[in-house]
Amino acid sequence: MSAKKASDLAQRLWTECRNAPNHTITQEKLLEAVGEKESLCKQAINTLLSKNLLLLLTDSKSGKNTYQGISREDAAIKGNMDADEHLVYSHISGSRNEGIWTKTLKARTNLHQTVLNRCLKKLEGKQLVKTITSVKFPTRKIYMRKDLEPSADVSGGPWYTDHELDTAFIESHSEAILVYIRSRSFPEATDECSEMLYPTSVTKYYPTTAQITVWLKKAQISPTELEEGDVQMLLDMLVYSGEIEVLPRTGFRGGGVFDSDESAAEDGDRDHDESGGSDHDEKKRKRKRPASRARSSSSKVEGDDREDENEEDEIASRPVKRRRKSDQSKTRSDRGQPSDDVEFDLDFARVETFDGLGASSASGSWKGSLTGGSGVVYRALRRERMGLGWAQTPCGRCPQFDFCSDKDKGPVNPDQCKYYRDWLEAPIGEISAIDI
Amino acid sequence: MADKETTRLCIQIVQDQFGTTPARVAAELLSRGRLRLAHIVRSTSIKSRAAANAILILIQHNILWHCESAVEGEMFEVNWEEVLARLRFGRYISIARDLFGEPAVDILSFIMDHGKVRAGDIVQSLIQGINTKNTALYNSTLISLLKSMYIKPTSAALQISPRDRLIRYQEEAERAKRASAGAKKGPLAAKDLLEVRELARRRLKEEVDNIEGGGFRRRAKDAKETLTSRTPKRQKIDEDVLDEDIYLRVNYAKFNLHIRNRLIEQSASQRYNESAGLVIRAALAAALPSESTLHGVRSEILTMQNIMRHLPPDPPLVGIAIRPSGSGSGSSTEAGTQALMTREYVNILCAADNPTEAGRQSAFMAYSGLSGAVGGGGGKKVAIEYENIGRRLRFKIFETFVRERWGELAIRVLRLLIDKGKMDEKQIAKVAMMSKKDVQPLLTKLVSASLISLQEVPRGADRSAMRTIYLWYIDLAKTYSVILTSLYKTLGNILARKNAETQKVSAILSKRERSDVQGNEENFLTRGEREALTAFEEKRLRLGVLERRVEECVFILRDLAPDGYAGES
Numbered sequence A: 001m002s003a004k005k006a007s008d009l010a011q012r013l014w015t016e017c018r019n020a021p022n023h024t025i026t027q028e029k030l031l032e033a034v035g036e037k038e039s040l041c042k043q044a045i046n047t048l049l050s051k052n053l054l055l056l057l058t059d060s061k062s063g064k065n066t067y068q069g070i071s072r073e074d075a076a077i078k079g080n081m082d083a084d085e086h087l088v089y090s091h092i093s094g095s096r097n098e099g100i101w102t103k104t105l106k107a108r109t110n111l112h113q114t115v116l117n118r119c120l121k122k123l124e125g126k127q128l129v130k131t132i133t134s135v136k137f138p139t140r141k142i143y144m145r146k147d148l149e150p151s152a153d154v155s156g157g158p159w160y161t162d163h164e165l166d167t168a169f170i171e172s173h174s175e176a177i178l179v180y181i182r183s184r185s186f187p188e189a190t191d192e193c194s195e196m197l198y199p200t201s202v203t204k205y206y207p208t209t210a211q212i213t214v215w216l217k218k219a220q221i222s223p224t225e226l227e228e229g230d231v232q233m234l235l236d237m238l239v240y241s242g243e244i245e246v247l248p249r250t251g252f253r254g255g256g257v258f259d260s261d262e263s264a265a266e267d268g269d270r271d272h273d274e275s276g277g278s279d280h281d282e283k284k285r286k287r288k289r290p291a292s293r294a295r296s297s298s299s300k301v302e303g304d305d306r307e308d309e310n311e312e313d314e315i316a317s318r319p320v321k322r323r324r325k326s327d328q329s330k331t332r333s334d335r336g337q338p339s340d341d342v343e344f345d346l347d348f349a350r351v352e353t354f355d356g357l358g359a360s361s362a363s364g365s366w367k368g369s370l371t372g373g374s375g376v377v378y379r380a381l382r383r384e385r386m387g388l389g390w391a392q393t394p395c396g397r398c399p400q401f402d403f404c405s406d407k408d409k410g411p412v413n414p415d416q417c418k419y420y421r422d423w424l425e426a427p428i429g430e431i432s433a434i435d436i
Numbered sequence B: 001m002a003d004k005e006t007t008r009l010c011i012q013i014v015q016d017q018f019g020t021t022p023a024r025v026a027a028e029l030l031s032r033g034r035l036r037l038a039h040i041v042r043s044t045s046i047k048s049r050a051a052a053n054a055i056l057i058l059i060q061h062n063i064l065w066h067c068e069s070a071v072e073g074e075m076f077e078v079n080w081e082e083v084l085a086r087l088r089f090g091r092y093i094s095i096a097r098d099l100f101g102e103p104a105v106d107i108l109s110f111i112m113d114h115g116k117v118r119a120g121d122i123v124q125s126l127i128q129g130i131n132t133k134n135t136a137l138y139n140s141t142l143i144s145l146l147k148s149m150y151i152k153p154t155s156a157a158l159q160i161s162p163r164d165r166l167i168r169y170q171e172e173a174e175r176a177k178r179a180s181a182g183a184k185k186g187p188l189a190a191k192d193l194l195e196v197r198e199l200a201r202r203r204l205k206e207e208v209d210n211i212e213g214g215g216f217r218r219r220a221k222d223a224k225e226t227l228t229s230r231t232p233k234r235q236k237i238d239e240d241v242l243d244e245d246i247y248l249r250v251n252y253a254k255f256n257l258h259i260r261n262r263l264i265e266q267s268a269s270q271r272y273n274e275s276a277g278l279v280i281r282a283a284l285a286a287a288l289p290s291e292s293t294l295h296g297v298r299s300e301i302l303t304m305q306n307i308m309r310h311l312p313p314d315p316p317l318v319g320i321a322i323r324p325s326g327s328g329s330g331s332s333t334e335a336g337t338q339a340l341m342t343r344e345y346v347n348i349l350c351a352a353d354n355p356t357e358a359g360r361q362s363a364f365m366a367y368s369g370l371s372g373a374v375g376g377g378g379g380k381k382v383a384i385e386y387e388n389i390g391r392r393l394r395f396k397i398f399e400t401f402v403r404e405r406w407g408e409l410a411i412r413v414l415r416l417l418i419d420k421g422k423m424d425e426k427q428i429a430k431v432a433m434m435s436k437k438d439v440q441p442l443l444t445k446l447v448s449a450s451l452i453s454l455q456e457v458p459r460g461a462d463r464s465a466m467r468t469i470y471l472w473y474i475d476l477a478k479t480y481s482v483i484l485t486s487l488y489k490t491l492g493n494i495l496a497r498k499n500a501e502t503q504k505v506s507a508i509l510s511k512r513e514r515s516d517v518q519g520n521e522e523n524f525l526t527r528g529e530r531e532a533l534t535a536f537e538e539k540r541l542r543l544g545v546l547e548r549r550v551e552e553c554v555f556i557l558r559d560l561a562p563d564g565y566a567g568e569s
């Protein structure tokens, strides 16, 4: 057998291995695939193994021999290593982008510390591995392959700068998100009322996580781009801070005071139930108060009143108008009071956003996410000032509160304490909670 | 028995309103529990006559309970809730003014001044004092106050601690049970014991209802029979005349309802807007007549019409992003809008767009009835969720307190703990997105303020700190009582400060009281003195405002949770 033939066979064997899923193939299959004599193959395989182009593995389940084909570059790297280095490198490499701690490495390889250190040094010298610090264990020395980026788990994701939680970064982003959610949570103030609300059936102005992410990207608050998952973390945090609340995107669909703008097509039977319920209710009411003036719009929610998902473009472009023709005629005939016939337009204030970022410019990209969203939207909460009176008393903020006592005439007592003196002498304007 | 801060506050109140001797007696009783007169005299070294007088005064003002013990003889006990209620007298009077006008204020102050007064004496004494007023007006105001339960009859039986009475009734019921035919010897079975307790409780309640529901005497034929139960005979009540011999006192519970309603309204208008406040006020007003105490999870069921009837026509409801554009004539359109707005506001107040647990917890009202329960398919009947609102308001107090004292981060951590239960430091830092070096000191601060607690979970039998997991958690019930105590302490401090400020100018104050100086301050007081007085008045005003605000927090924390904080989460 010529040398050429032998190397040819080796080449074929190697290619088979590389083409197999995971570059791994069992011995049987490999031999089948090349279709040569077993002894010849074994020779070729041995050559490949010695050149580090193949790796012999044992299948944990069947106990059969399997081979893994190694790329030429890797083989070249390994070719330059001695056995210890190779061992160390394979463990580091196996830890992927998580990295491996030196202690774990030592335990796994069973090498002596000095040997291990020497190997690591050599590997570092060859530019094959690097040390990284994990945000979880800042004191540990962790090794990772040079060509990989540390995973988010190790680096802490976008929230970490130099392995420290970047609170300023978090604050500025959550602040921005909050401002954005606030701007979308309430309609524009009118002359009549400075604290407008959207009706319960309309939730389309409240942003979803996806929308917030898109907006944040456009707003370019910082060069770091946040993914939806990151934004979600910020949103959860804001919910915990009591600044925003999360509610289902579907809105309230049973009240029937207004048309429901949100499409509810995905929930057919519920619609059915609802209209059934309101029908029933209507009858009852009719019996009781046939000329109820209070009922100016029927409580019916009808499928054909609904609009498709396509409403997004309307947000910024024009006030939304809904007519309820079928209902109108029905109500009119019900009551026989044409003068009571009132038409209601949902006349929403345009949603304002900063500098043209947001609704109008981003509406295109939102459409997709709206339908595919996770089904919840976020709404800002107006802050209640319950119990502020106490918080604003000198005692409420007093650092000496626990020591303050008038019983044993200690140094801190309410009769003479300076906090009250200051508070009592401060001009009215400075005591915010007091409006006498 | 009241704790240290409550005791201090009670003593201060008694001191302010009744003077030193009663305060010393009350202090003795508050810190030691029930005592006999001899005991009080011995430990306070007040002359027995003075002590007896002080006790009489306190009993007259409903502050002391009277206990008759077979072993110990006659004993006294302080009803501290009654003492704390005295801080609200100003509020009660202003509520009465809003509801019934000036005569009610006179009547109420008169009753408050005397603790309890014979019904027949009230109008007469008032007329004597301010002789120009119209007797008939006072009489009718008194009757309407009594009928609507703003004042209520009281009797000697109610001077005995309700707990004592309950125990006595229980004993009696137990004895009756044993004596009844077929009773076995030995201790009573659990079932019988329950029954006995229930009997006693019912008897106590009936007794109270009987006394407090009375106050009127049937005219003419059966003049001696006082009314026992009010409700069924309400229609006939017109024929009844005031029973002049009965003693009347202020019914705090009824006034407290008004305070509660105001707070709810405030909360709604802050959370949503003014119009939402108006709607909930209308609903509250509709529910009010059927209520007599703060107990009760929710109001009676209200219809939309009912709520709308209680809505003032002006100002109209606004504030939802809809605009009626009608072809109809002006007035009817307005009525239509109003109805529409009302209904939508009810939706909002029901948090109808948020059927999750969190949404339900934040709702002011809830739809009731079958149609309402299933996704709210046009359920047009609602109930006000008092318990829910109370819980929310309590939490708001807690939140504001924490925010002012420890900042936003503390809120975040605490809400996280409430939501997630027990967590260790790392988890907290991760979810709250705070760095560990911020979380650690914060947790320490919160734990030292008794807002949160620490649970150790050792992983080994040796319980070494290294191998122990430390979990933080929050027990709201405990936290609230800590806050309540702090509130009492603050109130105590405010009162103490008020006293101290008064002391400082007491010389000038008494000078001003002199008959020759009164009305002639310009001539008799020096400029410095006058300035000092103005400054003092200003301070007193401010402290007064402060006191009322803190008291409001106490109201939310204590009175809005009449059944304690059990099951708080």
Ligand code: SF4
Pocket: A394, A395, A396, A398, A399, A400, A401, A402, A404, A405, A412, A413, A414, A415, A417, A418, A419, A420, B493
């Ligand atoms: S020192 Fe003054 S402010 Fe502080 S707790 Fe005492 S009375 Fe209140």
